[in-house]
Amino acid sequence: MxxxxxxxxxxxxxxxxxxxxxxxxxxxxxxxxxxxxxxxxxxxxxxxxxxxxxxxxxxxxxxxxxxxxxxxxGDVLQSSKIDESAIMRTDWGDFPNALIAHTKDTITTHKYYQKAKAGDAQSAFLLVDEFLSDDFVKEMGQSIRHYKDVHIVPVHAEEQQGRNKIPMAYALALSEILGVKMDLGIVQADRAYRTSSDGVGRLLKRVNFDGDVVAGRHYVIVDDVITQGGTLADLHSFIENKGGSVILASTLNGKPNSAKLPITKATLGQFANKLAKNLNTGGRSNLVMTSQNSQNLKQDTLPNKSTGTALTASEIRSLRQDLKEAYEQGKGFFKARRLQTSHY
Incomplete structure (x- = not known):
């Protein structure tokens, strides 16, 4: 290069x-x-x-x-609208740091983790219940208490091990303890398989989502673990580009330094070098990180298209049905912990 x-x-x-x-x-x-x-x-x-x-x-x-x-x-695109906005990354701006429920160590070695990751809802409920403290939930409640019409959206996706139920269980816990609604309609529309990627590699793997977004509604987006925040960034963009307002992001687990969601210049430099290797150039990318082209690189070097394998319409319906069934299975599991002072 x-x-x-x-x-x-x-x-x-x-x-x-x-x-x-x-x-x-x-x-x-x-x-x-x-x-x-x-x-x-x-x-x-x-x-x-x-x-x-x-x-x-x-x-x-x-x-x-x-x-x-x-x-x-020519005329090829005259009659068809290009819906590129659904995955075009939006700027985080002054978006607050992600709130991470458990930062002391990883949850991946817990006895319930692998089953929950592979799709067992009951294991996911037990895992979340163990790692979600009342003090943290109160902090979440304080962060959203001034907003009306708040809905919590979990990242629900086809993963290598199965349909990960941890984000859904985490969203259900927050929904029932705080007394806010949970959105069951938005799901990931392709397979990215980010889990085995390194941090910068995760940024290369863009994903799209499917579902209805209500313009003007406030959304809290949640996932099980945060590293680079690529999935949350794509879900944030999907909602914002369709008129919704994402007010907060949260995960059950992650390192404290992963809470800052905007991409740093150091990460951009790593990203450029990763691009060079992925494209078999064999060379180092010597991008000059000036204030001018740093912004261009941030907005435009990240692929604008999903780099995953798109799900079929029937697969998306099945994924959405799976989310609803897991929700019904767990409904009421966390209500005993409901905050008495809930604003909602």
Whole structure:
């Protein structure tokens, strides 16, 4: 991979890379527009973010630059709306640190963990009940008490070991103890299999979600364990891009230094080098982390497309039904712990 020369912008550098790399970084449609749309790197860069620094979808770019867009795609995309927004990463902004219930050590060696991870709901309920303290739940309640219409959304997904029930059990516990509602309709729409990846590798594996989001509703997103926060970032983006408002993220387990969700410059540097290795370039990526192209790298180097295997419509229905059945199985399990001072 070629290094960046002095004063070269990120997109000027990207223009010197091969098609395979550009497709991987930008997604095939956006990369084709980048190469063949008749736009300079600066013009293309200016189209990527709106005035609020929110990534534009391809439909929004087409509205601004119709000639270049249609010159590349012709009539192929005239009659179809490109729903890229569902997975386009949104900025965390001043989003608060994730709240982690148990940070002292890992829960992965607990006797209930493997069964819960493989899909046993009862094991998941027992695991969550053991690691979720009343003091932590009170902290959660204080964090959301000023918001109305709050729903808790667990990451419910097909994983290598099965349908992990820990996020669902954690969401159910918070729902019943705090007296807030739980959303049973949003599920992960593909298989990413992030568990065996290293930290930076998890950022490369984008996932999409499926389900209805109510515009203006406040959402708390939860998962079992946090490392780099890639899954939570994709769920956050899915909800925000569909009009919902994510107010908090939380996990049952994780290290304290994983609570900060925005990507750091150090992680971006690791990410760039990981890209070089994954694309078999054999070289080190010498990206210059200036204030200008650091923002570009953060928004655009992360793949805009899901890198998992998409579930079929019937598989998504089955996954959603599995979530509802597990919820029914556990309903009432945590109610004895309900906070008497619950705001809800």
């Amino acid at each position: 070629n290094g960046v020369v002095k004063n070269q912008t990120y997109y000027e550098w990207l223009a010197t890379q091969d098609d395979k790399f550009q497709d991987f970084v930008l997604g095939k449609e956006r990369a084709k527009l980048f190469r063949d749309g008749g736009l300079s790197p600066t013009e293309f860069s200016d189209l990527q973010l709106d005035k609020n620094f929110k990534p534009r979808t391809l439909d929004e770019i087409r509205a601004i630059e119709p000639k270049g867009f249609e010159g590349v795609f």
